[in-house]
Amino acid sequence: MGAGAPQKVVLAEKFAAFSEQWSPKIVARFNNSEVRLCKLEGEFHWHQHDNTDEMFLVIEGTLDIDFEDRTESLVAGEMIVVPRGTQHRPRATSGEAKVFVMDAEGTPNTGDEATATEAVEI
Numbered sequence: 001m002g003a004g005a006p007q008k009v010v011l012a013e014k015f016a017a018f019s020e021q022w023s024p025k026i027v028a029r030f031n032n033s034e035v036r037l038c039k040l041e042g043e044f045h046w047h048q049h050d051n052t053d054e055m056f057l058v059i060e061g062t063l064d065i066d067f068e069d070r071t072e073s074l075v076a077g078e079m080i081v082v083p084r085g086t087q088h089r090p091r092a093t094s095g096e097a098k099v100f101v102m103d104a105e106g107t108p109n110t111g112d113e114a115t116a117t118e119a120v121e122i
Contacts, residue, residue: 011037011059015098017122024101024119036101036119040092047088052104054082056090061097065090 028035057079
């Protein structure tokens with residue numbers, strides 16, 4: 001990753017390289033942003049990101065994202081952008097979901113560095 005010759009990222013290979021749930025894996029970086037892959041199953045907790053938007057793109061499975069006033073259900077090929085400061089709770093209650101997430105570099109997945117799972121490069 002980083003400077004140098006462009007390299008393609010094969011999502012299936014990257015997803016096959018890890019099994020941890022709710023543990024973001026960085027597969028690319030650009031313009032001070034991180035492309036993260038996550039395997040999600042079960043329920044995350046309510047949180048928000050005060051300084052940055054967050055984008056979720058479902059690659060496989062179903063992801064529900066609860067907001068204070070509604071729930072959005074996403075299936076493979078669908079995405080949503082959660083605006084900064086918006087309370088949300090991701091859930092994958094119908095089995096594992098494979099999700100592509102875009103975050104600003106260094107953004108804690110919980111919105112709070114003290115409780116975050118550190119995103120690592122793979």
